[in-house]
Amino acid sequence: KAGVTQTPRYLIKTRGQQVTLSCSPISGHRSVSWYQQTPGQGLQFLFEYFSETQRNKGNFPGRFSGRQFSNSRSEMNVSTLELGDSALYLCASHNLAGKGYEQYFGPGTRLTVT
C-alpha cells in the first residue's frame, strides 16, 4: 500500500498571502489529521477530518482551515500568512477516527513565510 502523500513538499510564501496544502491518505483510510511542527512548539494538532466532516480542532486561529473530499483526500488552507506560520505541516491518516489508535504520517510540507 502506498503511504500518505503530501504536496507540495516545499513552499515559500510571503506574509499576507494564503496557501493550500494537500494530503492523500493511505488507501482505505477515512480519517485525516493535520499537525504543525515547529522547533519551539513541537508537534501540535490542527484538526481532524473523517468522512468529509471536521471532528476535532486544535487551538489554532481561524486563519487555519481545512476540508476533506469524498475520496478522503484533504486540504488545509492558511490565509493571511504570518512569519510564525513557517513550519513543517504534517498529515496523518487512519481508517478509524478519534482516539485510541495510531496515526500514519506523510513526509510533510515545509512552509517558509518571508
Added chain:
Amino acid sequence: GESVGLHLPTLSVQEGDNSIINCAYSNSASDYFIWYKQESGKGPQFIIDIRSNMDKRQGQRVTVLLNKTVKHLSLQIAATQPGDSAVYFCAENGAGGGADGLTFGKGTHLIIQP
C-alpha cells in the same frame, strides 16, 4: 493542562549498546500511548504502542514500559544501530480525556556513536 514531555533533549549512545528514552505524562486518564521515530526530512514513523491495561510491550528490538503509578513510559532500543539515529517522540491519544488528536512530547534526539 495535559502534557506529554520528554526528560532529555539529546541522548548519545555507542553503537551496539542499549538505549532508553523516557517520557512523562500528566493526564492520569490517558490510556493509550505511542512512540514515533522521526528521521531528518521525514514524517514521524510509528514504532510501537501500548494501552494502559499493559505494563510492557515488546516489538522487534524495542520495548515500551508503562508505569501508571508515576505516569511514566520509556522506550528501550536493544543493540542500537546507526539507523536508529533520529528524534523519538512519545505521544498520547487515549480515550480517557485530554486534548484532541495526538499530544506529543518535545522529542529526544538519539545519536548513535560509532
